[in-house]
Amino acid sequence: MTTLWDTTGSAVVKELAAQRRTGGAVLSGVALTLVVVADESRVTEAEEAATHAAEMHPCRVLIVVRRQIDAPVPRLDAEVQIGGRLGPGEAVVMRMYGRLALHAESVVLPLLAADAPVVTWWHGVPPERIATDALGVLADRRITDSSLTEDPPATLRVRAEDYAPGDSDLAWTRSTAWRAVLASTLDSVSGRRSDAVQVHGGRIEGDPGNATAQLLAGWISSRCGCSVDVVPGSRDPGPSGVEAVTLRLDQDEQLEVRADHRGGAVISQPYRPDSTLALPERVLGDLLSEELRRLDPDEPYSEALEAATGLRGLSDRPAVREHVWFDPAAETDVVTS
Amino acid sequence: MIPNPLRDPRDRRLPRVPEPCALVVFGITGDLARKKLLPAVYDLANRGLLPTNFALLGFARRDWGDTEFAELARDAARKHARTPWREEVWERLATTVRFVQGSFDDDNAFDELAGHLAELEGSHGIGGNAAFYLSIPPAMFPVVLKQMQRTGMADSTSDRWRRVVVEKPFGTDLESSRELNALVDSVFTADDVFRIDHYLGKETVQNLMALRFANTLFEPIWNGHNVDSVQITMAEDVGIGGRAGFYEKTGAARDVLQNHLLQLLALTAMEEPVEFSAEEIRTEKLKVLRAISLPEDLETFAVRGQYEQGWLAGQRACGYRQEEGVDPESTTETFAAVRLGVETRRWAGVPFYLRTGKRLPRRVTEIALVFKRAPHLPFADTDTEELGNNQLVVRVQPDEGVTLKFGSKVPGSVMEVRDVSMDFLYGEQFTESSPEAYERLLLDVLLGDATLFPRNAEVEASWAVIDPLEEFWQGTKPHSYRAGEWGPRAADEMLAAEGRRWRRP
Numbered sequence: 001m002t003t004l005w006d007t008t009g010s011a012v013v014k015e016l017a018a019q020r021r022t023g024g025a026v027l028s029g030v031a032l033t034l035v036v037v038a039d040e041s042r043v044t045e046a047e048e049a050a051t052h053a054a055e056m057h058p059c060r061v062l063i064v065v066r067r068q069i070d071a072p073v074p075r076l077d078a079e080v081q082i083g084g085r086l087g088p089g090e091a092v093v094m095r096m097y098g099r100l101a102l103h104a105e106s107v108v109l110p111l112l113a114a115d116a117p118v119v120t121w122w123h124g125v126p127p128e129r130i131a132t133d134a135l136g137v138l139a140d141r142r143i144t145d146s147s148l149t150e151d152p153p154a155t156l157r158v159r160a161e162d163y164a165p166g167d168s169d170l171a172w173t174r175s176t177a178w179r180a181v182l183a184s185t186l187d188s189v190s191g192r193r194s195d196a197v198q199v200h201g202g203r204i205e206g207d208p209g210n211a212t213a214q215l216l217a218g219w220i221s222s223r224c225g226c227s228v229d230v231v232p233g234s235r236d237p238g239p240s241g242v243e244a245v246t247l248r249l250d251q252d253e254q255l256e257v258r259a260d261h262r263g264g265a266v267i268s269q270p271y272r273p274d275s276t277l278a279l280p281e282r283v284l285g286d287l288l289s290e291e292l293r294r295l296d297p298d299e300p301y302s303e304a305l306e307a308a309t310g311l312r313g314l315s316d317r318p319a320v321r322e323h324v325w326f327d328p329a330a331e332t333d334v335v336t337s
Numbered sequence: 338m339i340p341n342p343l344r345d346p347r348d349r350r351l352p353r354v355p356e357p358c359a360l361v362v363f364g365i366t367g368d369l370a371r372k373k374l375l376p377a378v379y380d381l382a383n384r385g386l387l388p389t390n391f392a393l394l395g396f397a398r399r400d401w402g403d404t405e406f407a408e409l410a411r412d413a414a415r416k417h418a419r420t421p422w423r424e425e426v427w428e429r430l431a432t433t434v435r436f437v438q439g440s441f442d443d444d445n446a447f448d449e450l451a452g453h454l455a456e457l458e459g460s461h462g463i464g465g466n467a468a469f470y471l472s473i474p475p476a477m478f479p480v481v482l483k484q485m486q487r488t489g490m491a492d493s494t495s496d497r498w499r500r501v502v503v504e505k506p507f508g509t510d511l512e513s514s515r516e517l518n519a520l521v522d523s524v525f526t527a528d529d530v531f532r533i534d535h536y537l538g539k540e541t542v543q544n545l546m547a548l549r550f551a552n553t554l555f556e557p558i559w560n561g562h563n564v565d566s567v568q569i570t571m572a573e574d575v576g577i578g579g580r581a582g583f584y585e586k587t588g589a590a591r592d593v594l595q596n597h598l599l600q601l602l603a604l605t606a607m608e609e610p611v612e613f614s615a616e617e618i619r620t621e622k623l624k625v626l627r628a629i630s631l632p633e634d635l636e637t638f639a640v641r642g643q644y645e646q647g648w649l650a651g652q653r654a655c656g657y658r659q660e661e662g663v664d665p666e667s668t669t670e671t672f673a674a675v676r677l678g679v680e681t682r683r684w685a686g687v688p689f690y691l692r693t694g695k696r697l698p699r700r701v702t703e704i705a706l707v708f709k710r711a712p713h714l715p716f717a718d719t720d721t722e723e724l725g726n727n728q729l730v731v732r733v734q735p736d737e738g739v740t741l742k743f744g745s746k747v748p749g750s751v752m753e754v755r756d757v758s759m760d761f762l763y764g765e766q767f768t769e770s771s772p773e774a775y776e777r778l779l780l781d782v783l784l785g786d787a788t789l790f791p792r793n794a795e796v797e798a799s800w801a802v803i804d805p806l807e808e809f810w811q812g813t814k815p816h817s818y819r820a821g822e823w824g825p826r827a828a829d830e831m832l833a834a835e836g837r838r839w840r841r842p
Contacts, residue, residue: 177385181385
């Protein structure tokens with residue numbers, strides 16, 4: 001590991017190359033570059049998650065921490081790691097001070113792995129318009145986390161308004177385990193009937209203010225064409241915001257999946273005894289790793305987001321954004337450049 | 338599959354989860370079940386890949402209660418699991434575990450087993466689906482299969498499936514494998530029989546198909562015009578362990594060559610399947626296996642060996658004949674190397690050198706395509722003295738990945754070309770978290786996906802290759818090699834006879 005104080009982007013590029021030469025072949029072959037944008041307070045968490053994800057997907061990790069935008073002199077501190085604390089691959093943690101923070105892409109661009117996809121992940125409050133962050137514009141896939149904002153349902157709306165194919169949200173990723181259980185439970189109902197099942201309605205007990213619960217409801221209604229309400233549950237539902245899901249089926253049947261608060265869920269379905277199955281809360285690194293598995297636009301997400309927010313035509317939008325210059329220090333809000 | 342509104346082909350995040358079912362393991366107290374199967378079941382549960390309604394039944398001779406069995410299963414799963422241990426996952430799984438005690442010729446025990454299964458249909462909602470894993474010596478197969486037939490456990494109907502999983506060895510020669518296949522097929526329908534060759538569950542083996550058929554780069558040179566020879570090696574550094582009884586009767590050719598190596602050969606040499614489906618891939622593999630030809634001069638091109646005492650990895654290793662339970666005059670081979678041909682337009686004239694052995698210097702499995710030398714080199718002879726053949730190596734284990742070996746200029750003021758290698762390495766870090774071969778294969782059985790399982794015709798075609806070799810070797814003595822060497826000298830001479838040499842893996 002080398003730490004470079006008050007340095008430049010080219011020095012970082014050189015140092016990375018130097019370490020690669022002396023460090024031996026720790027990792028050869030890179031599938032993607034992961035750009036992580038984090039606040040200083042969340043940087044440890046983000047590093048841990050990125051390390052976890054890098055163990056599954058060979059990638060170059062670039063962590064950007066923007067600090068003190070009002071600092072008078074721009075400055076870059078960088079920590080270059082190969083095969084160390086930040087996973088098996090190459091990693092650079094960069095702290096950017098002053099106006100440099102608004103031009104982070106000037107440091108990041110030369111560090112991107114050649115011709116490999118770029119994924120940008122904001123671990124913190126994401127920009128309202130991704131187009132205003134050049135680190136998002138240059139990415140092939142953009143990951144936000146609506147659960148980190150004050151009002152997640154409102155954030156979902158912002159995300160939907162700003163959506164472009166290739167956007168994703170960790171709040172959506174948190175619903176995967178629930179979605180898998182629901183789909184396989186429905187499989188077992190239709191297996192018993194030897195006939196297709198229709199879902200006429202559903203209800204989610206949990207936290208209506210949770211983005212995951214809202215997206216799960218949106219997903220069920222987009223798949224089944226019925227309305228799904230999120231109603232407050234009786235207990236603290238945990239990060240996924242879901243305590244129980246009830247689906248009303250045709251033939252007057254009903255199925256329910258309820259979290260048992262011990263890392264499992266109890267499944268109740270007609271004509272079958274209740275069964276339990278693992279439904280653990282997943283760590284951030286797991287979620288990120290799932291995101292990196294596929295880099296094409298996630299249509300089921302955009303449809304769930306449409307249903308959760310009532311906006312339409314999300315997947316018809318262009319996948320490429322134009323960078324919009326935005327200066328948080330300036331009086332005028334947004335000026336197109 | 339019945340349509341499910343929540344399933345969307347574009348939704349690649351949702352895992353493939355089997356229908357509600359039971360897994361019945363015969364020989365649950367055996368080594369394989371403890372080290373591989375039980376941990377694989379736990380790992381599947383931990384990854385959320387088991388169906389909502391699932392039950393595990395163990396059948397063995399040992400006199401055990403459910404609790405003792407649960408204890409053993411827990412220890413085994415905990416010791417060998419690849420995913421982190423979570424007690425609550427195991428506890429849930431443990432509620433579905435049953436143990437049935439009995440010997441295989443005991444009608445009562447099988448009636449009890451059938452009763453348990455029927456009971457589970459109601460109590461665990463497994464819907465009558467069950468997979469039977471025969472983790473038992475092949476000699477026991479007839480008894481167990483007949484019992485299953487008698488109790489009607491093996492019948493798939495329209496509303497339930499019954500599948501059987503068979504481990505290698507699939508017989509000891511063509512005739513016995515035909516008998517075995519006929520026996521298994523008389524009890525189960527051919528589509529419900531899954532023959533496990535765990536090599537095919539390995540990530541890199543599946544990657545071989547991606548490498549060949551998803552890229553434009555390699556396929557044009559993947560033929561006899563460009564390839565000089567192919568070397569497939571599977572080396573083990575261990576001896577026979579405690580398996581003397583089994584190994585004495587089997588030997589390296591039947592144990593490894595017949596299944597793993599010929600399957601790797603088939604995947605390397607096969608034509609592009611029409612689609613990536615079980616049926617099409619098996620069809621292409623079968624064509625290759627049927628096109629395999631044996632050398633006329635078996636004396637030179639079919640070598641077998643047996644290890645003598647020696648030093649391996651800094652430790653003294655005893656010879657095969659000195660191993661416990663081995664006949665001091667044994668002529669069983671622990672090393673086999675053979676030169677095969679594949680008589681197709683693509684491969685005619687390209688030798689496929691296969692070798693396998695125990696007590697070789699290191700554990701390694703790889704497939705190496707050795708390319709022809711450039712027809713003309715515009716350099717002076719002295720410039721290219723160190724240039725060898727270009728090679729493309731698929732490393733199956735360990736260090737899973739791909740290596741490309743080619744010539745490059747030595748930095749300096751003179752023109753000198755030497756071999757360098759370019760590596761793609763999955764690295765232990767990446768494959769650690771990918772599913773273990775048994776986990777993947779077990780899931781495929783429960784899902785009914787037969788892509789990675791050889792069909793009986795493939796097994797028979799493989800025996801048709803091995804039988805003449807065994808016949809030739811009958812009554813001869815294997816060449817000897819010291820433990821810790823890359824096989825007997827005759828194996829090196831086999832390649833030297835054609836001006837080639839083994840790659841050191």
